[in-house]
Amino acid sequence: MKHRFAEMIWYEIKEAAKDERVAVLPVATYEDHGPHLPVDVDVLLANEICERAVAQIPSEAILIPPVNHGYSPHHMDVPGTIPITWDTFIRYVKDVCVSVAHQGFTRILIVNGHGSNTSPCDMAARLTIIETEGRVLCASVNHWALRKVRVDGGEIRDSDYGGTSHACEYETSLYLALKPELVDMNKAVDERAPLPPSFQTDLLAGTHPQGSAANLNIYWSARTTSGIMGDATKATQAKGEQFLAAAVDGLIELIREYRQTPILPRRNQHQ
Numbered sequence: 001m002k003h004r005f006a007e008m009i010w011y012e013i014k015e016a017a018k019d020e021r022v023a024v025l026p027v028a029t030y031e032d033h034g035p036h037l038p039v040d041v042d043v044l045l046a047n048e049i050c051e052r053a054v055a056q057i058p059s060e061a062i063l064i065p066p067v068n069h070g071y072s073p074h075h076m077d078v079p080g081t082i083p084i085t086w087d088t089f090i091r092y093v094k095d096v097c098v099s100v101a102h103q104g105f106t107r108i109l110i111v112n113g114h115g116s117n118t119s120p121c122d123m124a125a126r127l128t129i130i131e132t133e134g135r136v137l138c139a140s141v142n143h144w145a146l147r148k149v150r151v152d153g154g155e156i157r158d159s160d161y162g163g164t165s166h167a168c169e170y171e172t173s174l175y176l177a178l179k180p181e182l183v184d185m186n187k188a189v190d191e192r193a194p195l196p197p198s199f200q201t202d203l204l205a206g207t208h209p210q211g212s213a214a215n216l217n218i219y220w221s222a223r224t225t226s227g228i229m230g231d232a233t234k235a236t237q238a239k240g241e242q243f244l245a246a247a248v249d250g251l252i253e254l255i256r257e258y259r260q261t262p263i264l265p266r267r268n269q270h271q
């Protein structure tokens, strides 16, 4: 059974929509990931996690061709960044989702691999629901926020809080599991931004225990000298394989939960 939208003939897509398969859309961006990783980290990880998860459950999900350019203008001090403007990006992702909804798919899941895409992806998902007048569901998730990644990841990681943020123990390990020949671990370092707890981040742990979950996104080059945030030195291929398994299982778990989620009717109180 085919699982990639792009490889289907039109009537197969029609059938996939009728079968209420969840439409999974990977979203990422190209930007610098320190001195030891290629610029396609977010793209590779988001696409691979989605590909592997959807391939395992083709009767329940379908892989939509990805959106590989995202929002990262704060990275422009470093070569390798190709951002698109924030409103272009939101409208682009929303347009893709609305077009997928037009095919008959009623549950669309945006799976994001780039931290600064979080708010725009949430907005694109919400706008998709508004534009389709509530006839479809559209949700967004970051792969590091999947339940199994947070739970299992807490066991797999060796770094303390702040060790998994960007080009870090988590992302470097995953890249080592997928394309080890492109990683230069000799250049991996441990770097943390000198910011108080409320403005520190950790992909797997979320808000700092002594912090207030405030959002502050300054220019990337002001935040880190190496381009790394977290402890890339702790990354290994073995941990990457464990993180990858957690992300794939976590995404399958979410897809199944989403597929059972009712589309609750609106109640127009104006009449």
Ligand SMILES: [Zn+2]
Residues within 6 Å of the ligand: 033, 041, 042, 113, 114, 115, 166, 167, 171
């Ligand atoms: Zn990244």
